[in-house]
Amino acid sequence: MKFPSLNIQILLGAFFGVAIGLYFHALGPEHQVTQSGLYAASLAGTLFIDLLKMILIPLVFCSITVGIANLRQHQQMHRVWVTTLLFFISSMAIAIVLALLAGNYFKPGANLHLTMFEHAMQKIEAKQLPLSDFFAQFLHGLFVNPFTALSQGNVLAVVMFSLILGVTLVIGGERYKNILSLLQEGLDVTMQIVGWVMRIAPLGIMALLIKLVALQDVAMLSTLAKFVAIVAGTLLLHGVVILPLILYVFTGKSPLFFWQGAREALVTAFATSSSSATLPVTLRCASQQLEVKPEIAGFVIPLGATINMDGTALYEAAAALFIANLVGIELNFSQQLIVFFTAMIAAMGAPGIPSAGMVTMVMVLQSVGLPAEAIAILLPIDRLLDTLRTTVNVEGDMVGSLVVQKLIAQRSI
Ligand code: ASP
Secondary structure, X not given: OOOOOHHHHHHXXXXXXXXXXXXXXHHOOOOHHHHHHHHXXXXXXXXXXXXXXXXXXHHHHHHHHHHHHHHHHHOOHHHHHHHHHHHHHHHHHHHHXXXXXXXXXXXOOOOXXXXXXXXXXXXXXXXXXXXXXXXXXXXXXXXXOHHHHHHHOOHHXXXXXXXXXXXHHHHHHHHHHHHHHHHHHHHHHHHHHHHHHHHOHHHHHHHHHHHHHHOXXXXXXXXXXXXXXXXXXXXXXXXXXXXXXXXXXXXXXXHHHHHHHHHHHHHHHHHHOOHHHHHHHHHHHHHHHOOOOHHHHHHHHHHHHHHOOHHHHHHHHHHHHHHHHHHOOOOOHHHHHHHHHHHHHHHHHOOOOOOHHHHHHHHHHHHOOOOHHHHHHHHHHHHHHHHHHHHHHHHHHXXXXXXHHHHHHHHXX
C-alpha cells in the first residue's frame, strides 16, 4: 500500500484532531478519557511547537542573511525592500478597510449590553499601552546585541541584525565570501532539519487541534456569535477572495496552485496560532512548492512573519468597532481613521505568537478612548479567532513573496 503524501497526512491529522476534540468536548472535562487524552495531546502538540521553535532562529538568521546577500547579483536589493514594504502596508490596509466596512454595516455589539460582561471586565487589569510608549518600545526592540537576540529567540531583533549582516556581505563582496558560503550551508542544513520536523507535523497538528476544540467555551461563543461570525466571515473574505485575487492579478497564478503549495503552512498556522512557529514551514512551502526564489522567499517570508499581519490588523479594527458598539459610542470618521492607523501599527508590532494581537489591541482601544479592560470580553473567544487570523497572516506572507518576485522580475527586464 502506498503511504499518503505529507500534505494528505496533514489534512487527515487536522480532520481527526477536530473530530477527537469534539468527542472529548462531548465527554466533558472531568471524564477520565478526556483527561488522559488531553494530557497526551498536550505533550505531542508542545513537542511539535518546540521542534519548530528550536530550528526557527538559526533558520531566520541564515535565510535572511543569505537572501539579502544573494540579491546583489541583480542589483535589486532596494527594489525588493520597497516593493515588499509597499505590499505589506497595502494588503494590511485592505484588510482593515474590510473590517471597518463590515463593522459599520453589521454593528455586532448593538444588541448586547455591557452589563453582561461586567464580571469579566472586573477581573482584568489591562496594562496601559499608550501609542507613544508602544512606538518607543518597538523601536528600542529593533536593535539588540545579536547574541542576546539569538539566544533569547527574539525574532524581530534577529531579523534586523540579519538584514544588516546581509547588506554588509553584499558590500564586502569577495572579501566575505567564506562567511556567505558558511551561512548558505547553514541554511541548507536547517532546511533539512525542517524537513524532518515536518514528518511529525500531522501528529502535532492533530494534537493541537484536539486541545483547541476540546477546551472551547461554548457558552461565551454563543453570546458573541454575531461578532465571531462577522470576524470569521471577513477573514475568510480576505483570505479566500481578496488575497487570491491580488495573487492572480499580479502573477496570473491560480488559487488552486497556491492552495496546493501553501496548505502545509496554512494548516500549521491554523493549529499553532503562531506565525513564528509556522515560519520554518512557510519558508519551505514558498521556496520548495510555490517556486519563489530562495533569495526573495528568504527575505519576504521572515520579515512578513514578524510585521505583515493582515488577519491581526483586520481583527484589531473589527474588535475596536465592536467594543465601541458595546459601550454605546459611535466612532466618527476621524476616530475610525485613528483606528485604521493604530490597528496597522499594532498588527505590525505584534509578535507572531498566540494571542499577541490581544495585547497590542489595548493600544487601539485607548487611541479612541475605549476602555482597555474590555479586552476581557474577547479573551474567551480569542484562541478560536486566533487560528483564523494567524492563517490569514501566513497566507499574506506567501502571497507577498510571489507578488514581490513577479514585480521585481518584470521591472528588471
Ligand atoms: N497569533 C498571531 C500570529 O502569530 C498574532 C495575533 O495574535 O494576532 O500571527
